[in-house]
Each structure stands twice: as structure tokens, then as C-alpha cells.
Amino acid sequence: MSTALQHNRTAELTLTQLLDANQGFALLARGTTNHCPMAMIALSKMHASPARLREYFAQWQEKYAIYSDTDVVAIKRENWQHSLGQVEDFPALHRCFGAWIAEQGVAKLLVEVLGQIPFAPASGAFHAAIRLAYGLEVGHHGEIAAALAALVTGHLALPLPQMKDEKELMTAEAALAVLSQQMAGRHYGGPWITTQLRAVALDPDFVRYLPQVTLATTNSGELITELATLAIRLYWQTKNFTSLHMVTGLHAARIVCEHLQREFPAELLTHLLPNLMAPLWSAFAAAYVALGAPALAPLPQIEPDALALDWPALLARAVQSNNDHTIKMSYSCWQEAQHYLPQRQRQPQQQQPRQPDEICAADLYLAAVRRMLPV
Template sequence: MDYLHSLLDANQAFALNGRDTTNHCPMALHALHEMGATQSQLRRFFTHWQSAHALPAGLNHQGEEEETRFVRLRQLLAIRIAEEGWLTTFEALLKDGLSPAGGAFHPLIRLACALENGHLGEQAAALAAWRCKPLILPAGEGPECQDIFALLGSLSARWEGSHWPGEWITARLRQVAADSRWPGSLPRRLAGGGDVLAQLAEAALPLYWQTRNFTVLHLVTGSRAAAIVARHLPIELRGRWQTLMWQAVAAAFITVGAPRLGPQRWPDVSGLNWEQVLPLAIASLDDHVIKLVHCCWREQTGSTHPSRYLAVAARAVGLLAAEGERVA
């Protein structure tokens, strides 16, 4: 853990927006560490990220004003968190209605990693990134829905096949938030009760298997992160957190055209196991592969369908073809 923390400390020298986003590096390092990566493997990934993606903090062409704001806010929050913990800052974030989808779900996932590994600087960085990439989604005005599956079904009925231009997830989310049809599409509340975050995870995995969509991948990893954060919250904050999360998922679902979830054809993975999958993920330099496999590996333990998580992870590292057939 000490070596992981030293690399997370070193990550603070990177600009928030480099050739990619610095949020990715600490998340991938956390996932690699949990999956059993050695110090040399952690260093290999960090060195790759430093040379291929990162830019030093504060470079003028990075947008000096935004970068300066992030660095100063991170420093301020680091002091506050050291004195009183992260929850006060997070509660203010909930009160302001900042969506978990802000920053394409990356600050949320980064915070969940930081809560698991206990790195206070990463908790500060995640919350600072969240504040610097704010997204506020207008509240819903539509009829209430029973659960997540009913929500996605109603969104498909209205938005299936919709197209939202732009390369970046956050840019498309902002288009949905600004659309005059959005409030009427979103229910005022989910009425069925139950564990909404567990429902999100249950819906996100088959949707990703069906679509292989990059945004939906973030719903898989984001739903797990949301559940981790929820476990650290007092009961009085959990309802607000769940509401913000299902609203975020609804908006993200629309940005990918609200595809109707069809019947799933899951492959036979009886000849595969995690001992085959994890080393391939650790050897990968693709941060999304690393994070997806880590999420699946962790989530399958308590799932009623652990083989589905294995199938998604095996496909991510190339042991299954796109159609789910075994790679020779």
C-alpha cells in the first residue's frame, strides 16, 4: 500500500487535463494494486501514463485559469479533509446538486478508489475535480417510475435512436440537460424502494454486454463506485445520493440513444477463470480495460450471476471474441 500511495502522491504533478484526464491514472493504479500487481508493474503503468498521457500541472496551454483553480481547490480540500474528513465537503456537493455524471463519472470513481485505499490527497483531488467539472441536471417532472428497469424502459420509449453529437461524454450530457424535453422525460421519483444502486449495477452489465458502448462502460464502473460511496454515507444522505445517481444514469443512457435492452445471449465460461483474466488485465496499459476488469472481479463475488461478470472481463482482455465465442 505504501508504494501505491507514493505513486498517487506523484500523480499530483500532473495537470487535471493532459492529453487525457489525470483522473484515470490513480483509478487504474488502485485497480492494479487490488488485482495483485507488483511494484514493477505499478511503476510500468505509471511511467507509461506519464509519457503517453500526462502533462505537468499548470502549463499555459492546459488552460491556466482552470488548472490553477483545481490545484488551489485540491490544496484547500486536502487541509480540510485532514482536519475533518471528506464527508463535510461531499455533503455540500450533494446540497448543491452536482451530478455524479460530472466529469464523465470520473471524479466519482476516483473518490470511491480513494475511500478504499485511504489516500487523503486523492479524496481531495477527486472532490476538487468534481467541483471543477460541475454538471447539474434539472429535476424530473414526469410520472414516477417503479424501479431502474422501468425507468430505462420509459426512456427507451421516448428517446431510442436519438443522436447527440460530440466526442466527449460530458458534452453530450450537457446537451441532454439543456434539452427542453428532459424534465418531462425524467420521473419525479422512483417509487418502488429497494436498493437502487444494486438495480443500476444489475442493469448496466447486460446493457454493456449488448452495446459495448464506451459511455455504458462508465455506467458499469460508476454504479460500483456509487455503491462504495453510499456505504460511507450516513443514512440521512443516502436517499439524496441515490436520486442524483439514477438521474445521472438516465441522462447518460439518453446520450447513447436509449437502446432497448434485448434478450441476452451469455456465453459458457466454464473453461475460463479469474486466474487467466487478471494477469492479462494487469499486463494491459489500457486504463479502461484495467478498471473494467477490476470492477467485474470485485462485483462478481456478491452477484447472483458471477459468470456474467467473468464473461465481460474475459471479453475485455481478449479471451472472448466480440460475439462471446472463445478465442482459440
């Protein structure tokens, strides 16, 4: 066995062991949510060593971890929907879903949960969806069960666009322009993203002005790519914490939808994907309004030094961070940039500032991570 292969297997085993240990942690942590499993998976995907994974877990356990309540009343499988929006049910529902997966597999539970309740990707400030995506990426049943339990118990439903004539459907960028024109500059109280999103949902103007965009029927990639491009532009423009979660949340949505498209037949996707895409658009729009609905700025000029480091060099820096948002943002930007590399490769490398008409999303993802990480 080669040294590289042995290293990869050791890293995978270490990650699995640490994710198993994380199953004892509560949904929330000290002053935050339980980012630990998401950060560890992102670190692993960015080629962190087994020692680095153990180091990250140890510091999280010491500083932030809260252990989950083990004295809980069991939830019967047929009653799982009663836990919708009941965050105190998370430990019991996590166990219920874990047993369900062990007996019938991941696919059965995914269809049950995503098909029976309205999809709410903004739940837990997008963290439930991110946790689900990462769990699916590494195939960890405990993480998938935890993520689905978090989606249910932390369910944050947002208004959907009112049905309009098909002639009124628009692109997401045009829809943001409408929201900015009508709702720019509004402030929604509370320090937490979920608090702000709930306030947006209660604003009658959000329901009134929320446009309807064209949704996917059998392939989600087009809308997700459109939203993801807008998200990284907003993050570059605002440096806002909410816009960071829009970037990582869209990456998670892509992972989940691509998993569904690989694993499920087309006739099921025809029903399932539109039920996921409409709430995804509403969550994105609500987050945009929560951060102030700023008019989307023209693409910037990017100086050469912002693009000087390549991804391997940036990832080597990212894996040394203990900041969970820096870790996840670096991973999401790296992965999302791959969708635009053919566009970038068609343009010549240069040492002069890259002008707005030469910018593509791959540049923004790279420059955003470069700006985030210390020199």
C-alpha cells in the first residue's frame, strides 16, 4: 500500500471516529451551534492530517461542546412529524432517525423527511442543511440523522412567492433588484441570523414583493449556480456574516441536490426538486433582505495580489484555522469555484488588475478566501 493511500485511509478512519464521538454533543454549543462535525468534514476534504483533525476536535470539545441529554422520552417513528419546530426534541429525534437509517437506509429517511414536511433550508441559520450536505458527502449515518433531526426540530419556514402568471417569472438577479428597490435599508432586530429571518418572514412587505423565479423540474444546477454566483458577489460586496452563510448554504444545497439526482429516479425528482427549489429561493431572498437588501454592486476590479495564491496554498492555510466559519467558507469557495474554472481557463493569465468584464465567479471565490485568511 502506498504512503498516500495509507494516509488517506488513516484520515478517513480518524474522521469517522471523531464524528462518532461528536454524536454525544448537543445541537447547540456554548454561545453558538455545534459546528464541530461540519468543520471536521471540511478540514478532511481540504486534506487536513489525522493529527490536525484530532487537534481541532480537542479544542472544540474543551471550549464549546455541550453534551446531549441522554434522559429523553423516545419518539415513535410514526410520530416524528410532531417534533416539527420543537427544538427540545432534537436528542430523541436524532436517536429515532439513527435507528431508522440503521434499519431501512439513508434513502428511505431522506424521502420520508424531505417529502413529508416543507423544506426549510434556512433552519438553524442554514446549518442544518450544511450538516446534511456534509454528512451525505462522507456517508456518516449519525451525521445524516442529526442533520435531518435539526431540519425538523429547528424548522424555519419562510413565505413562498405568491403564484403569478408565468410571464412574470424572472431571473434571481432581477428578483433581487425588485427586493432592493422595495426593501433596501431595513433593519431586523436580534443578533442571530435566525431571529432576523423570522422578523423578515413576519414583514408583510416581504410576502408582497417577493418575486417568483424560474425553478428547476429535473435538474437543480441552473438555479443553484445562479444563486451561488449572486451569493459570492454579495459577500465580496458586503463582507456580511449573513452573506457568508448564503455562500456556504448554497454550496450545501448543491451537494444535497446532486446526491438526490444520483440516487433517485427521475419521476421522483420531478416531484421532489421543485419542492426544494422554491423554499431555497425564499430562504435566499429572506437572507438578502435581512442583510439590508443592498443594490448589487457592479463587479469589482481585482488586483493581482488578491489572486496571487492558488487553491493548494490557500487550503494549506485554511486547515490551520480553528475558526469554524473560516474553515467552512474556505471549503465552500474552493468547491464552488470548480464550477467556473472552464470559464477562467478560457481567459489569459495576466499581471494587471482584472477588470470587471474579465471577472468570473471563480475569481471572487479565490479572492474572498485570500482576503479572509491571514498572510
